[in-house]
Amino acid sequence: MDPNPSPCGSGEALVTIDVHSTKTLMSSGHRYLDVRTAEEFQKGHPEKALNxxxxxxxxxxxxxxxxxxxxxxxxxxxxxxxxxxxxxxxxSLKAAEDLLKAGFKNVKNMGGGYIAWLENGLEVKKKVDELR
Structure with missing residues (x-):
């Protein structure tokens, strides 16, 4: 993991992790919150992502x-x-900071976003797939 702390005003420092760490943490129960628009989300997202x-x-x-x-x-x-x-x-950086300020305790930011997810060849789910 490549922690990159950023002060948020909540007493918690925001940590940014890479897409591979994200995938590993998701497989151990972390939730993935995709903060893109619904239109962007429908074009593709990590499996089990919340939007x-x-x-x-x-x-x-x-x-x-x-x-x-x-x-x-x-x-x-x-x-x-x-x-x-x-x-x-x-x-996602701004959204994660807002969540920490609102009292969420265990929030991390995924650096590079969906672009990095795709560039690293990680699996995606598309809205069309979910309708089948």
Missing amino acids: VPYMFFAPQGRVSNPNFVEEVTDLCSKDDFIIVGCQSGVR
Whole structure:
């Protein structure tokens, strides 16, 4: 693992891990939270990923999801082990920091995002696959 601590204001330092560490942790029970838009998520995502968009596409560009923390709280406990990922690693970093500030205790950021996941040849699930 390549921890890269980032202060979040919650007393917890945010740790960024690579895609291989993410895959290993997911196989041992960590939850993967994909914060990309629903449209991005449907094009492909790691298996068993949860999707709660951190931002939405709007006519004025990307806008923050005002209910992000509340939506994550509906799916996950604040004690769950969560790895947050997005397309390239920028949104997930901010989303993970917001979760730590909201009292989530075991949150990590996946560096490089879905792009790095694909570049490393890791398995993906597409929405079409789930409909079969």
